[in-house]
Amino acid sequence: MKAQDEQFFLKCVQANPVNQQILHLAPQLRVSDWWLTAGALFQTVWNVLEGKEPQNGIRDYDLFYFDEDTSYEAEDAVIRRAKELFKGIDAEIEVRNEARVHMWYEEHFGVPAIPFTSSTDAIDHFAAKTCCFAVTRDAHGQIAIYAPHGFADLFARKIVPNPVLAPREVYEAKIKRWLSQWPSLSADPWPESKASTNITEG
Numbered sequence: 707m708k709a710q711d712e713q714f715f716l717k718c719v720q721a722n723p724v725n726q727q728i729l730h731l732a733p734q735l736r737v738s739d740w741w742l743t744a745g746a747l748f749q750t751v752w753n754v755l756e757g758k759e760p761q762n763g764i765r766d767y768d769l770f771y772f773d774e775d776t777s778y779e780a781e782d783a784v785i786r787r788a789k790e791l792f793k794g795i796d797a798e799i800e801v802r803n804e805a806r807v808h809m810w811y812e813e814h815f816g817v818p819a820i821p822f823t824s825s826t827d828a829i830d831h832f833a834a835k836t837c838c839f840a841v842t843r844d845a846h847g848q849i850a851i852y853a854p855h856g857f858a859d860l861f862a863r864k865i866v867p868n869p870v871l872a873p874r875e876v877y878e879a880k881i882k883r884w885l886s887q888w889p890s891l892s893a894d895p896w897p898e899s900k901a902s903t904n905i906t907e908g
Contacts, residue, residue: 711857715751716849719841722750722760724797728767731791733845735801737784739772739825741840741852744832748839751860752888763887766798770825770840776806804828819871826852833872833880836865865893 719725728742746767753762769788773780781803788801807828808821822828825840829852832838836859840852859866865884867877874896881893 708856711861712851712853715839715853715857715860716841716851718751718754718760719747721754722746722764724761724764724767724795725750725841727795728769728792728799729841729843729849731795732769733843734791735771735784735788737771737773739770741770741825741829741842742767743770743825743829743840743852744768744837747841748837748860749888752863752891755861755863756888756890761797764797766800769799769801770804770828771801772805772822772825773803774805776803776809778806781806826854830854831871832868833877834865835868836860838868863888863891865891867894867896869897 720729725742725746728746732740732742745764749764750760753760753764771784773784784803785801788799792799804822804825804827808819822831829838829840835855838852838854839860841849842852843849855866865881869877877896881891885891885893
């Protein structure tokens with residue numbers, strides 16, 4: 707059953723031509739531990755399940771990578787290469803080195819963050835378990851999927867909180883937008899024991 711779930715997930719993801727183009731071109735960036743993640747994937751699946759255009763409502767496409775060179779200059783060089791590589795794609799593609807997140811996080815969100823250890827570690831800290839998906843592709847075309855919480859909730863269009871880093875208000879702001887955009891969704895409430903958490907996600 708798991709293999710069937712992965713196949714269906716990948717079929718949905720690849721129904722979005724932007725995802726197809728990013729996955730085709732991204733190996734040329736020559737960065738380590740890169741993954742296409744977040745709304746590019748789970749929102750595409752929601753669109754397919756609701757019978758909408760696969761790109762509907764997707765604001766941007768997140769491409770994570772992980773490089774121990776945490777200098778601004780190194781990341782900026784990758785971002786500039788990505789801009790040139792993806793210039794033919796009509797979408798906003800955000801490329802970020804997840805090894806650097808803790809360096810700017812507190813200034814941006816007002817609270818400190820511990821360093822992530824990999825791109826998938828960063829993905830594990832998304833506000834909802836339903837967001838924790840990623841896809842990568844090697845130079846030979848082999849595709850790998852990261853889905854630490856499985857596919858059942860995603861296919862059921864059920865949003866489940868992931869109270870490991872993000873606070874309640876981040877989760878609730880996200881589900882408010884998602885529920886308005888994809889009316890077939892349902893959302894579990896934030897667990898009360900985590901309501902006073904004082905940190906946010908990137």
